[in-house]
Amino acid sequence: MTIEDLENLQAVLNDSIDSLKRYYTDISLDFPSLDGQYSADAAESLRSDPKVSQAILNITAASYQLLCTVRPPMMSIFDAATSYLITACLRVTEQINAVELLRDFGAQGLHVNDIALYAGMEPTKLARVFRLLATHHIFREVQPNVFANNRISSVFDSGKDARWLSTQPQAEKHKGTYGAAAFIDHAADECCKSACYLYETLSSPETSHNFKANQAALQTCFKTDKVLFAWLEEPFNQRRFERYGAAIRASSFWNDPKAIINGYDWGSLTANDLIVDVGGGHGMPSLMIARANAEVRIIIQDREAVTEQGKVFWREVFPKALDSGRVSFQAHEFFDKQPQRDVSVFVLRTVLHDWPDKNCVTILKHLRDAAGTKTKLLIGDWIIPLACSEGAEAPQILGALKVTVPSPLLANHGRANSIPYALDMAMQVILNGQERTLAHHADLAARGGWRISQVNPIEGSCFGYMVAEPV
Numbered sequence: 001m002t003i004e005d006l007e008n009l010q011a012v013l014n015d016s017i018d019s020l021k022r023y024y025t026d027i028s029l030d031f032p033s034l035d036g037q038y039s040a041d042a043a044e045s046l047r048s049d050p051k052v053s054q055a056i057l058n059i060t061a062a063s064y065q066l067l068c069t070v071r072p073p074m075m076s077i078f079d080a081a082t083s084y085l086i087t088a089c090l091r092v093t094e095q096i097n098a099v100e101l102l103r104d105f106g107a108q109g110l111h112v113n114d115i116a117l118y119a120g121m122e123p124t125k126l127a128r129v130f131r132l133l134a135t136h137h138i139f140r141e142v143q144p145n146v147f148a149n150n151r152i153s154s155v156f157d158s159g160k161d162a163r164w165l166s167t168q169p170q171a172e173k174h175k176g177t178y179g180a181a182a183f184i185d186h187a188a189d190e191c192c193k194s195a196c197y198l199y200e201t202l203s204s205p206e207t208s209h210n211f212k213a214n215q216a217a218l219q220t221c222f223k224t225d226k227v228l229f230a231w232l233e234e235p236f237n238q239r240r241f242e243r244y245g246a247a248i249r250a251s252s253f254w255n256d257p258k259a260i261i262n263g264y265d266w267g268s269l270t271a272n273d274l275i276v277d278v279g280g281g282h283g284m285p286s287l288m289i290a291r292a293n294a295e296v297r298i299i300i301q302d303r304e305a306v307t308e309q310g311k312v313f314w315r316e317v318f319p320k321a322l323d324s325g326r327v328s329f330q331a332h333e334f335f336d337k338q339p340q341r342d343v344s345v346f347v348l349r350t351v352l353h354d355w356p357d358k359n360c361v362t363i364l365k366h367l368r369d370a371a372g373t374k375t376k377l378l379i380g381d382w383i384i385p386l387a388c389s390e391g392a393e394a395p396q397i398l399g400a401l402k403v404t405v406p407s408p409l410l411a412n413h414g415r416a417n418s419i420p421y422a423l424d425m426a427m428q429v430i431l432n433g434q435e436r437t438l439a440h441h442a443d444l445a446a447r448g449g450w451r452i453s454q455v456n457p458i459e460g461s462c463f464g465y466m467v468a469e470p471v
């Protein structure tokens with residue numbers, strides 16, 4: 001009975017909201033308001049507490065399932081078919097530094113005529129951009145045509161002065177930040193534009209059945225035969241390349257950036273141990289490890305141009321670690337032989353998801369060849385569940401989450417966990433890569449000479465850290 005389903009969803013909501021109320025009142029805090037500004041204060045941090053994040057997961061899943069059940073199906077289809085406009089509008093507000101501009105005007109907000117004057121745009125057109133976003137709870141329309149930041153929009157505040165930013169090259173905006181604004185532009189520019197060619201790429205005889213990293217939708221869209229990373233380094237893509245590294249720093253916020261601290265027993269490592277962060281980007285995960293363990297040595301490897309950007313970032317956030325030589329960058333292509341030996345832990349965080357299986361096996365085999373008997377490999381990636389129950393098919397690996405989902409929610413928590421499935425498609429359109437189930441990760445690791453012996457999941461998220469040993 002559908003009415004019974006609605007009542008069950010209502011019960012999930014009631015129980016979960018009661019739990020939230022208990023957790024917050026126990027420590028005399030109110031739940032963060034949507035109308036406030038984002039800050040990493042105690043109320044915000046409590047969201048990542050395992051019990052709280054579980055309640056949030058249930059509330060989000062139940063609300064969306066309720067919404068899809070009750071409204072006319074055609075409304076859900078219109079919503080889905082036009083959701084690209086949220087992306088497009090978000091990009092406009094990011095590009096004109098709207099969040100930084102509105103910061104100074106607090107809760108009273110700023111009239112769109114003034115925002116448009118600052119941005120050099122037509123005010124009635126711009127008002128509609130803000131209004132669509134405000135309808136989706138990103139910004140607030142506090143009076144007719146007057147817009148203010150809210151908790152969601154203020155998340156991508158670079159902290160810099162809007163008027164100063166408008167006189168600077170774009171890359172200045174992301175310097176020294178954790179890259180939230182850069183992530184929006186990366187997703188809304190090359191990823192979104194490539195996604196528009198998904199059908200053409202899936203249906204073309206040249207591209208439909210192959211898994212080549214340089215024959216994804218991105219190549220159809222931008223008329224190139226280069227793999228994303230080489231394409232980004234083309235001279236005409238300077239702006240995109242500068243932005244990409246910063247955007248990847250933001251990927252640490254797909255869950256709590258400190259989650260990697262619980263992803264491995266870093267406390268067991270000493271000054272004699274070496275961590276090699278392979279395809280480490282600007283080294284956000286390494287930054288968390290270096291702060292948590294003051295002794296261990298870390299080498300962050302990436303393409304040469306990326307390592308140069310990484311050094312600039314570390315000079316801003318943790319220069320001492322570079323000066324002491326404890327942390328260093330090394331230009332290294334992971335499709336070549338691994339130069340480091342006596343490595344305690346190789347880290348591969350959100351590297352394998354970029355690539356088709358065949359390329360992943362090459363990366364893993366190079367690390368296996370360089371590994372000693374005690375070397376560990378830490379794979380940090382999304383571990384995606386299916387949308388139905390996996391039953392006996394789920395591999396039995398120590399630590400692997402056995403999630404019980406209240407009925408009638410989807411087995412993967414549906415919309416509450418939709419981000420990894422969106423990223424899965426983003427990887428398909430830009431690199432022919434993908435997010436993987438635990439069984440797929442285990443199979444891939446085995447083909448590369450590794451055995452996943454333990455999973456350290458992050459509560460309330462499908463992201464996890466998998467510890468592998470050489471076989």
Ligand SMILES: C[S@@+](CC[C@H](N)C(=O)[O-])C[C@H]1O[C@@H](n2cnc3c(N)ncnc32)[C@H](O)[C@@H]1O
Nearest residue numbers: 229248279280281302303306332333334349350
């Ligand atoms: C999704 S990012 C992940 C970065 C980092 N591990 C993190 O979690 O923040 C993938 C990284 O792989 C790097 N990469 C791509 N191709 C590479 C190659 N052939 N050799 C080494 N690094 C590469 C990219 O430059 C990028 O920094």
